[in-house]
Amino acid sequence: MASVTPQEYVEEVLRLVESIPEGRVMSYGAIADVLADRSGRNSARQVGTIMARNGGGVPWHRVVTSAGRMPPGHEQEARQRLLSEGVPVKGEHVDMTRASWLP
């Protein structure tokens, strides 16, 4: 199978996050699931770790948990940005039913 180096996997994750349309979001699990097909691995945890370390240059606010929860420590900033883009935000969580997106 097509296994990639950790460095390449990071690139793939960032690339996918950048491809998320405005007003839509993707869960960590969805990202891991989509990339699993081409990277040979899948782990929502790993995606989260990658975002925490290398997500500074991509629209990280469009990545939330499967429950629509936003990243700890950035909840306020993420919430405001999402609202500005027209993402349906319900209190402290995103309305995944309407906002979830797949490539």
Add this chain to the structure above:
DNA sequence: CTTATGACGGTCC
């Protein structure tokens, strides 16, 4: 090599 940790996810209660 073994243990702890974390921007997660699904199941169970």
Add this chain to the structure above:
DNA sequence: GGGACCGCCATAA
């Protein structure tokens, strides 16, 4: 809807 538990996996110590 929400909290406790367990599984997953790369990284750090």
